[in-house]
Amino acid sequence: MCMDKDIYIIRHGETDYNNKRLVQGSGIDSDLNETGVMQAKAFFHHYQEVGFDKIYTSKLKRTHQSVRSFIDESLPWQQLEGLNEISWGHKEGRPLTSKDDEDYANMLIGWRSGDYHRKPKGGESPYEVQERQKKAWKYIMSNEHESKVLVCMHGRAIRILLCFLLGTELKDMDQFEHKNLCLYHLRYSDGRYEILKRSDVEHIKKYQALQVRKVG
Secondary structure: OOOOEEEEEEEOOOEHHHHOOOOOHHHOOOOEOHHHHHHHHHHHHHHOOOOOOEEEEOOOHHHHHHOHHHHOOOOOEEEOHHHOOOOOHHHOOOOOOHHHHHHHHHHHHHHHOOOOOOOOOOOOOHHHHHHHHHHHHHHHHHOOOOOEEEEEEOHHHHHHHHHHHHOOOHHHHHHOOOOOOOEEEEEEEOOEEEEEEEEEOHHHHHHHHHHHHHHO
16 A cells, blocks of 8 residues: 655646647647746745655656756656646647637536547547546555655646546536645645645745845
8 A cells, every 4th residue: 555645736837828828738848937036936935845765757847847846956857747737739829810719718618517528639638538537546645655755737637537546426526726836735645646736836935025024
């Protein structure tokens, strides 16, 4: 049986695609923008003393950049493709049309009705994402010597993963809100997961306030 774990799951910091409301998905390997770099600094400033045993990220560099300060402290780090964002297929990297918006709304209706195999053209379904996440998560949890882990991934992927960890149906995934560089702090004990912090961004607010005081 797996030992108790503290698991810190964060979404990556802001990119220009986020700022311009363009779809990224797993097919766009974007960099953090200036705001995203600040958000990453804020998280490091607040959580650098936690004493993480290991860092896990997706294969996409916006997650690597979000935890770069921890990596630079020589913490063990591993990239897992199973943590990648959902693939939005032909919607990625371009302005969305009214037809795209209509298709997305209909897809969400399908997901909320239990059609978890529904997916955009050339993309992935929630079911497919969760299946690859299960393999990645089994590996993470198998490393029993790691009692505190930091996992950096992506918005929709976090929603899908939390459904798996908490035994929630995928049709309810949108209850798990997220912002850039938000934190879900989970504790695993006695075979179950408990959310201690939910979509938390207090570290960013405190860091911004600190910078204002320094300027003043």
